[in-house]
Amino acid sequence: MIPDQQDPAAAGKFDDEHYPAYTMGRAADMLGTSQNFLRSLDEAGLIEPQRSAGGHRRYSRHQLRIAARVRELVDQGTAVDAACRIVSLEDQLHEAQRRNSGEQASH
Template structure:
């Protein structure tokens, strides 16, 4: 059997070890799992297994709690931090795709919105759209 690749998300710590690493009581970890702050993976026997990522998150919960945040406030902060990380990853992916596209198609065309109803107009590279200075008032 091949060894699975271990990384910071691999669940390897039992609750006692994770509690010791996070400097918390095991009951606190159980409570955080119940309310969804830090949810470890489960084994087939339904025991909790914590990863290094989970332990770091437990430490972050302790830090935020020491600063006076409520558990709901901590949950929201962690949720927003996760969202920021996902968005940063998405931006990196899009930047990488854009760079690859630019390298693969140096003669690419540029598109712009036309002046008559928003149709898409193809422009040659280096060409600019002539801007219309008219003011249009829209009324429903």
């Protein structure tokens, strides 16, 4: 399909960091890692990619940032399961800080 003939509503989804725009192969290439690495993050429950109608994994930019952080820790010598726990805890901390700053602003 020619880009200017695409549905304008669908085009806006690419601005959404949670839109699953990337195939497993493309995501692995972007991260400089293997598809097995991405599968391991799915198996660990850290990243749950959406599935296409054909059952193929699709990743969002948000998920790729999480995977890149795990990859960084693994490259520094951290085991994958430990890196997943670290990233999960970091995410929980950031969420708690965000909520806390929102509560303080409303008081």
